[in-house]
Amino acid sequence: MEALKPRYSPTEFAKRGRTFYDQKVHPHVTEADEGKFVAIDIETGVYEIDSDDYTATERLLRRQPTTQIWLGRVGQRTAYRIGGYPSRGGS
Amino acid sequence: MITGRVNGFYEAVIPIHLQEVGGGIRALEALLDTGFNGTLTLPLELIATLKLPWRTRGNALLANGREEMFDIYAATIIWDGRRRSILVEAVETQPLVGMRLLADYDVRLRVQPGEVVQIVAVSEAETSSTS
Numbered sequence: 001m002e003a004l005k006p007r008y009s010p011t012e013f014a015k016r017g018r019t020f021y022d023q024k025v026h027p028h029v030t031e032a033d034e035g036k037f038v039a040i041d042i043e044t045g046v047y048e049i050d051s052d053d054y055t056a057t058e059r060l061l062r063r064q065p066t067t068q069i070w071l072g073r074v075g076q077r078t079a080y081r082i083g084g085y086p087s088r089g090g091s
Numbered sequence: 092m093i094t095g096r097v098n099g100f101y102e103a104v105i106p107i108h109l110q111e112v113g114g115g116i117r118a119l120e121a122l123l124d125t126g127f128n129g130t131l132t133l134p135l136e137l138i139a140t141l142k143l144p145w146r147t148r149g150n151a152l153l154a155n156g157r158e159e160m161f162d163i164y165a166a167t168i169i170w171d172g173r174r175r176s177i178l179v180e181a182v183e184t185q186p187l188v189g190m191r192l193l194a195d196y197d198v199r200l201r202v203q204p205g206e207v208v209q210i211v212a213v214s215e216a217e218t219s220s221t222s
Contacts, residue, residue, distance in 0.1 A: 004145055010160040013148045039147060053130070053178045053191075054165065057146050071149030071163060071178075080129040080161075080180065082187070083154025 004061075007068055008042065016042035017070025025049070025074075033074045041067040049074070092215070093171055095123075095208035103200050103208045105188065107131075110167035110174070112142035119186055123198065123208070126154065127189035131168065132182035138164050146178060168192070171212060 006013070017040050024045045025038055033049060039056040040047040041064055048063075050056035057069055071079045095105030103123040108116050117140075121131070129151070133141075143164035150158045161180045168175050170192065177192070197216040200208040211219075 006145065006148060006162065010148060014150060014160055017148075054176050057163075057165075057178065058176075061146070069147035071147045077150070078152040078158055079149035080151040080189075081127070082124070082129070082132070082151050082180075082182065082189075083126045 004066070013042060013068070013070045017072060020045040020047070020070075021072050025072075029074050035076070036074050037079065038072045038074060039069045040072065042070050043068055053079070092212075093210040095210075097200060097202055097204055097206045097208060099204045101202060101204070103202075105208055105210065107186065107188065108169040109141060110169065111140075112144070116169065117141060121186035121188045123193070123200075124187040124189055127187050128191065129180055129189040130177045130191040131166070131189065132180045132184065132187040133164075133166075134183050134186070135162075135181045137186070138179065138181055141166070143179060149180075151180065171196075171210070 020040045025047055036049050036051050037053040037056045038047055038049050039060040041060060046064060048056045048060040060067055060069055073079045093105055095103060098104050104120050107119050107121045111117050143166050145162060146165045147163045148160055149163055150160050152158055161182060164179045166177055166179045168177055195213050197211045197213060
């Protein structure tokens with residue numbers, strides 16, 4: 001199988017990822033999903049949620065091997081934080 | 092148990108071992124970063140050397156409040172003697188070990204240059220404290 005490579009710009013990844021998150025994922029998340037990782041195919045909107053980031057992406061890859069995945073996190077602005085919370089607006 | 096040291100810059104440095112695609116094991120040093128809530132970061136050059144496969148892109152919130160998008164790769168780390176499949180963010184700093192890799196471990200460190208850093212599985216730590 002050919003190695004997976006990004007086919008869209010970082011801006012496009014973020015734009016499509018957030019749009020699909022808001023439209024397809026957000027309406028279905030519950031309190032129990034808080035903090036879980038969401039792997040979203042930015043071409044189809046198909047997604048997987050798991051508390052483990054690796055598991056979420058691998059499960060989506062098994063369903064769609066050529067997927068272009070944007071990784072987000074339920075209830076968070078970003079998938080990760082490097083260096084703690086900013087003083088305001090970090091959630 | 093994983094054993095490291097606090098260096099002269101008051102950073103906690105531990106050895107990590109990553110599986111190279113093709114079979115070899117690469118030993119590296121990484122800094123513990125409790126402000127990083129992911130698993131591991133590696134610089135892109137090292138990711139290329141290890142031939143790690145690209146998986147996804149995701150945003151991270153940095154300490155200056157800015158959001159940045161990072162490429163994320165799949166890797167296998169030999170952590171406390173066991174292989175673990177993880178995601179690695181491509182970040183151009185020294186390798187950082189985040190809190191997700193440290194989950195279910197005790198981290199003990201005496202913050203003086205040259206002193207020991209110990210990372211012990213919670214199950215092991217509880218066994219030794221009750222015996």
